[in-house]
Amino acid sequence: MESVSIARQWAAPAQLLNAEAMPTYPTLNTPVEKTSTAHISNLLNEHGIVLLRGHQYPVGELESLTQRMFSRFHVPANRASLRRQDGDGFSSMVRKDNRLLDHSEGYYRPCLPRPDVCIFVCEKAPTAKGGETFLINGAELYRALPADLAFRLETEGIIYESLWPRERWQEEFGVDGVVELKSLLDGDKDCEYTLNSEDELHLFFKTDAIRTGSQSEKRFINGMLAHLPKVDHWRYASVPISSKPTNRMHWGRGGLIENEDICRIIDAHDAVLHKHRWQDGDILMLDNHRVLHGREVLEAPSDRIIYGRFGFWN
Numbered sequence: 001m002e003s004v005s006i007a008r009q010w011a012a013p014a015q016l017l018n019a020e021a022m023p024t025y026p027t028l029n030t031p032v033e034k035t036s037t038a039h040i041s042n043l044l045n046e047h048g049i050v051l052l053r054g055h056q057y058p059v060g061e062l063e064s065l066t067q068r069m070f071s072r073f074h075v076p077a078n079r080a081s082l083r084r085q086d087g088d089g090f091s092s093m094v095r096k097d098n099r100l101l102d103h104s105e106g107y108y109r110p111c112l113p114r115p116d117v118c119i120f121v122c123e124k125a126p127t128a129k130g131g132e133t134f135l136i137n138g139a140e141l142y143r144a145l146p147a148d149l150a151f152r153l154e155t156e157g158i159i160y161e162s163l164w165p166r167e168r169w170q171e172e173f174g175v176d177g178v179v180e181l182k183s184l185l186d187g188d189k190d191c192e193y194t195l196n197s198e199d200e201l202h203l204f205f206k207t208d209a210i211r212t213g214s215q216s217e218k219r220f221i222n223g224m225l226a227h228l229p230k231v232d233h234w235r236y237a238s239v240p241i242s243s244k245p246t247n248r249m250h251w252g253r254g255g256l257i258e259n260e261d262i263c264r265i266i267d268a269h270d271a272v273l274h275k276h277r278w279q280d281g282d283i284l285m286l287d288n289h290r291v292l293h294g295r296e297v298l299e300a301p302s303d304r305i306i307y308g309r310f311g312f313w314n
């Protein structure tokens with residue numbers, strides 16, 4: 001028999017800020033071999049998130065479980081060098097060195113589908129403070145936004161600006177040469193780009209920031225907070241936060257998104273943030289189109305072995 005406990009699904013923001021809080025999503029405690037993949041998929045579809053806890057699975061077993069659930073996988077381009085050497089090659093290690101604001105996986109990139117489900121597996125939970133995985137329900141974040149920002153994000157959309165050397169765009173798009181790249185990008189009307197003499201790609205990609213789910217529920221689902229050139233927020237002046245100086249975020253109708261507005265989005269982000277405190281063996285699955293994820297910085301050196309897999313439904 002499978003057992004499942006479902007605590008309150010998403011608690012009030014004040015409670016969610018407690019990193020030690022009990023998981024607020026469905027938790028399965030049965031061994032993988034006794035757990036039906038259909039049951040996991042149903043929980044995921046219903047709640048947008050599911051936690052398998054209490055067992056430590058070898059990589060092969062976990063990979064075979066997810067291979068039964070998903071038709072294919074992808075490894076994010078910036079994690080290609082972190083691929084696990086064992087297993088099927090679609091598992092990659094998660095970094096642990098800085099705070100990463102919440103995002104949906106793969107949303108910054110045109111032309112290719114975004115993974116449907118993020119799977120994070122904890123081989124070794126950190127013993128030091130910090131190192132939690134951030135989780136945010138995209139609908140809650142939408143509701144937490146100031147009304148003017150929510151309206152503008154919804155009506156204008158956003159533009160991701162990226163500057164990628166040849167190796168990066170080869171990894172991002174799985175192409176070898178410029179002809180292949182141009183043919184891909186030219187087929188997307190939401191893309192504008194230039195290529196310089198060194199084949200460096202300067203890319204502008206316009207897309208939605210707010211998505212409408214079932215029952216007309218609006219969700220903040222995008223990758224903008226992980227695509228900033230820097231994070232300049234008074235609360236994080238001394239915290240290392242993941243950013244990239246050549247990235248930019250623009251409003252969909254043009255104009256940089258000002259730091260003041262970024263800070264207001266970060267405030268909403270922090271108000272609805274849940275920190276998942278890892279236990280050895282945890283497997284966390286997230287619907288990438290409903291739940292955003294990020295990472296807390298470790299407060300002291302500590303082992304933190306977590307790897308990710310990104311699956312597509314059939």
Ligand SMILES: [Fe+2]
Nearest residue numbers: 103104105293
């Ligand atoms: Fe991610």
